[in-house]
Amino acid sequence: MSLTRRAVLCGSAAALATPAILRAQPVPIRIGEINSYTAIPSFTLPYRNGWQLAVAQVNAAGGVLGRPLEVISRDDAGRPQDAVRIAGELLNEQKVDLLAGGYLSNVGLALSDVAAQNRVLYVAGEPLTDALVWERGHRYCFRLRPSTYMQAAMLVEEAAKLPARRWVAVAPNYEYGTSTVKWFRQLLQAKRPDVSFVAEQYPALGRIDAGATVAALEAARPEAILNVTFGPDLTNFVRQGNTRGLFESRSVVSVLTGEPEYLDPLGEETPEGWIVTGYPVDSVADPANRAFIAAYQAKFNVPPKMGSVVGHALIGAIVAGIVRAGGTGTEQLCDALPGTGFDTPFGRASWRAIDHQSTLGTYVGRTAVKAGRGTMVDWRYVDGAAALPADEVVRKLRPA
Template identity: 70%
Template sequence: MTADLPVLPRRAVLGGLAAAALARPAMAQGGPIRIGEINSYTAQPAFLGPYRNGWLLAQEQINAAGGVLGRPLETLFRDDAGKPEDAVRLAGELLNSEKVALLAGGYLSNVGLALGDFANQNKTLYAAGEPLTDALVWSKGNRYTFRLRPSTYMQAAMLVEEAAKLPAKRWAVVAPNYEYGQSAVRWFRELLQKAKPEVEFVGEQFPALGRIDAGATVQALERMRPDAIFNVTFGVDLLNFVRQGNTRGLFENRAVVSMLSGEPEYLEPLGEECPDGWIVTGYPRDTLEDPAHVAFRDAYRKRFNEAPKCGSVVGHDLMQAIAATIRRANALGTEALVDAFEGIRYATAYGTGEVEFRKIDHQATLGCFVGRTKLNGRVGGMVDWRYADGARYLPDDATVRSWRPQG
């Protein structure tokens, strides 16, 4: 997705994953507990390369400490290439041929929804890490699907707190034209107009994911003459959008609020083109000095000879949550695992305390950081950041019941 991680041949990626997954200490009691992990490794390498590393670091740490239930954890990684139909096919193979105890992963929202539907139909546990669509746990939520990351609703609510303080009244939006982008725009618009009724949205641009015509998009936004812009593009689309926006002066004297843009995997490739002052959600890796986070950051750097990304935290956290669930269930049957996952708590690698998977909707209370972009030398970073606890940005139980299918 970005220039820092090349797209490798699919066979090479999977071969490397399999070799890494098998590197585990011997355990005295029973064979390995197998987890089927499905993700868009070759389609979205900027996030998912670090994600895989974070996952493997957690797995190695757990196995070095004796595993779970006296058995090592083993992950069978599969690449869905960003295609929902491939993800469903691979899920069936992992479940029926490889006899995995549960499924995990997912990056794109449409892929996550397909896996969630598969889990429901086949009554198998699916632990989603990254898909941000709210439908995964609300309108299309089910007993067997859980999600780690703060959703589009949650991140929109975090950003609206800051956007509502701006003097801007006329807003334009730009977002990728699929479930994630559409959901993010919907919630940002709705929540901002609720917080600040005088705001109006004067136009929108929905380019295809990975195929933005950045020049035309910037021209269209400029013609709308907005006071501020809400941006949801990421990866190569974000890079092209920022480059054209800088060239054409789109961001001069204009506020920008941007989802995900403070994550190192998307911010660092901007290099010296990083804009100053954007309000973003992200991960201030280098200035987050909680001891638990420092220990994670140092262990990751020692293991992989590079700094972690946001994806690294997601992979590490999801593996820790799964291990905690298996310990609590003290069994590998699907129904026991689902019951154990409801209300499970684990300590996040962010070092911000424990995270809970809510029983009512299976959404984790993991938060993220809200701050502003700042160019430091030749690379961008986050400044003036705060941690937004996910529990504060979730709807109440009555609202969830009205959104989520019952039974």
């Protein structure tokens, strides 16, 4: 085949023009996101919707520092070993700028270890263990949600007003559960020295024998109950407790139960009057919350859940750090994030410099049944900053 001089010249011009066009495209900022999508779908799927909404909003507004935001998401199936392997793939093959996500506390700790070893930023969204920012805290790990200590402290304010002195506790047998019971007991007894815990049950996560657990708690003749179970374990525990009368004439304080992810499945079986942390999505009225709810419903056709808030706030917190840092270098980001403020559906929050815990708060209220479904009533928002210990306490808990 013969080529004309014009064809050769045109081809050469195209070859020269193509690199220039490619250079004109800004390189995306890439977040490697890891979560337990198949293991805990009730929370993580609304969470994914939340971060997808936030990414769409950021990019529609022009991106970050003139660059589009891209999230490369992977499923850890609730297994720390899978999370570690996936983190390596995201860092080495996908060349992400930072890691984010996590649901279970043990998975979050595993990802934090990866971040420390590789000197890469990890922003934990949901893992609640205090060890992330205290005992095993380090320069490269930041945590968004209120921790086990913070959730316990918020509930203790109400629990200390109860006349009950004999308490029992039930919690899943891993870091989140044991840590929550430890802090709740310690903080409550500091306010009420007359309180004692007469029994504790720690069923395996996802495998609660609810009948046996309820029987063991009933046998201790408690006046009040601390519940830390969630998901299907919570549903089974409530069902057996209702059937066997465990909750009759007893106060119950319950972590996370007011979140729609865990309240909705209870339906008409929702016990009334429990003191809970959660998200009263059907009755909040502040402008930031209502704007978020409207945008979420417009995109997904369903109301948001607590996971949705976490996913959305996670992106906002990361973007604020990148803007303040002026780039995506790990050391830049780790210098910039402490003290950085960011907007969330719950209002303004910030990253504490002393321990890299955010001041995002949550709602405390009581459970009720309305129109055949569970809801929160008599609620109030508790700023996360109000539920954190003093700096001198943190200095004793966090390595230098």
